[in-house]
Amino acid sequence: MAKKIEVTKLMITERDVSVFVDDNSALKDKHIQPEGRMLADSDHLAFIYILDVEEDFIYVSFPETVWSHLNIALNKNLPLFLYTDDDIRIPLLQFQEELLYFISNIAENSNYGKKMVDAVSHVFSIEM
Template structure:
């Protein structure tokens, strides 16, 4: 598991930086996301050979994700070699938000956090 520590906007794209250096070759975006509701994180999957690398977008990154959610700027993970685009990130993210909204199967606390950050405008509008 790799935790995203920060996300920076640059030239109409987002660069996610991780808690570890990612210099290795062969990272392939899976175009899939999961949720860790106990850990309050959205998890993007990258393939690395036969294994998966989980990129954790924890609460500290949620405000910037919310800022660029509607614009859907492409998001990349910074590696030592070249940035890797997290394909289908926003499609998967929107799918998860739609499923999480009002669904306490994800845990009441997690749902409330997600709704407060990402879905407040929906309920107001």
């Protein structure tokens, strides 16, 4: 079963977004390959980014508490980088595209549940 770590903080600059997690011990000194794929976790109101870490998967959970920052990142088209250590960061490839897909798919789609639909439509407003 994949290990899940939760994003606790996003720091937005003019050039990118730094992503920090609650426990990065599973990422330290490991070979990490960003999968470029995401999942929606409607039970926990979160978006999940998948990492391939030495033949295992780690799910990086973006809970509703950081969605307002994700909305800013989307609107500014900023790349996201996950910090695995003080000076090592991993690009979250395809993050923008995957998140935009889920936002558009979840909008008014009862398959994700009313709470998820309401939360996504309340937080995300994509300026095209």
